[in-house]
Amino acid sequence: MISSSKREVSHEVPPYLRVYKDGTIERLFGNEVAPAGFDLQTGVVSKDILIIPETGVSARLYRPPSVTPTHNQNHNHNKLPLVIYFHGGAFFISSISDPKYHNSLNILVAKANIILVSIDYRRAPEHPLPAAFHDSWASLQWVHSHVSGAGTEAWLSDNVDFGRVFLAGDSCGSSIAHHLAIRVGPSNPVEGGLNILGIIMIHPYFWGEEPIGSEAKNPVRKAMVDGWWRFVCPSDRGNDDPLINPVADGAPSLSGLACDRVLVCVAEKDILRDRGRLYYESLVKSDWLGKAEFVEIQGEDHVFHIIDPNCEKALKMIQCLDSFINQE
Known part of the structure; x- marks a missing residue:
């Protein structure tokens, strides 16, 4: 060898x-790989299941300590919000079993008292884009099958309030969440009984050809991020492809987002910060009828909460997510 x-x-x-x-x-x-199972720190239980056999796409399901096996058998208990989560990694690294993601999501599930489905979409370059977007759409359809009772996963059928569904992700996972909400739109049949109440976008990986904000002051880092996108998605639009630049000419209108609320979280030192702010400002100025919130964590860089989910600022951000999900 x-x-x-x-x-x-x-x-x-x-x-x-x-x-x-x-x-x-x-x-x-x-x-790195962290197995699913019982988490001693939070009391959260997780398991891995194959959800799209045709492509091998799997998911890791999380259940908070408030839900027990006995609780599962009682169909009259209060059902919980569902978060469908898309991990980051620029579309080519990391997975649902990454210990950093696993630990962070355990904390979120326990704090917010939610059911969470983390999607293991296929990665580039073995599966170039838009494979990750297609996988995520198929995963949303799989979740939707449980609304009518056709789905077979009891953790969803027995415990989820399908009127309170959230799409969430960090970095490139935020881009996936955005495009799913655009694709659902106001008339797509996935909405039948499945209410996407909100989108959570953490350090969203959006980009563009012309530098904005701090990007112009850091051409080396700008060129590095340019290269990431061109690697996973060869396109004649480059970094203005609507898949990565949701405000580029020709991109679907932000007014078509299929949700009532959006939370955009950025980090002060992140090269992607100004793209997240631009997305938020563009959404507010659009004809979208929902409510957008913007949170910036000072002194931190990209996905700091994944790297150290127990640090003070990460826990503060988790509190923001909890409040966003569970607000009346």
């Missing part, structure tokens, strides 16, 4: 991934 140091590299996305000329893909980050 030829060592990685002797094989020729055809493409590199530093510091995360290498593609070798023999077709081998080496991920240098986000490879």
Whole structure:
């Protein structure tokens, strides 16, 4: 076997991934695995299930300590909000079993008292975009099957209030959540009995060809992020492709978002911060009839809450998410 140091590299996305000329893909980050199960810190229980057999897409389901097996059998108990979550990783690294995501979502589920489904969409470059968007749409359809009773997952059928469903994600997962809400729209049949009440966008990975805000002051980092997108989605629109720039010319109108509320969270030191702010400001100025909220955490960088979910500012942000989900 030829060592990685002797094989020729055809493409590199530093510091995360290498593609070798023999077709081998080496991920240098986000490879750790945390098993599903009982979490001692929070009392949350999780499990992994295959949800789209045709493509192999799976999900990790989370259940808060307020729900017990006996509780599950009582169909008259108060049902809980559902959060459908899309992890970050620029579409090419990380997974639902990443310990950092697993630990962070355990804390969110316990704090907000929710059922959560974390989607393991297929990643680039093995599955170039828009595969992740197609997988996420199929996953939303799978969740929707439980509204009519056709779904087979008891954690959803027995415990979820399908009138209180939230799409959520961090980084590229925010982009997925946005596009699903656009695709659902006001007349899509997925809305029958499945009410997408809100979207939670944490450090959203949106971008564009022309630099804005702090991007102009950091051309090296701007070029790095440019390269990420071109790697996962070769497009003649480049970084103004509507999949990554929701306010670009030709992008679907933000007024078509299928939800009543949106929360946009950014971090002060994040190169993506100004894109998140632009999305929020554009949404407020659009004809969308819902309510948008904007939160900026000072002194922190991209997905700091995933890296250290127990730090003071991460817990403060989790409190914001809890309040957004459970507001009357």
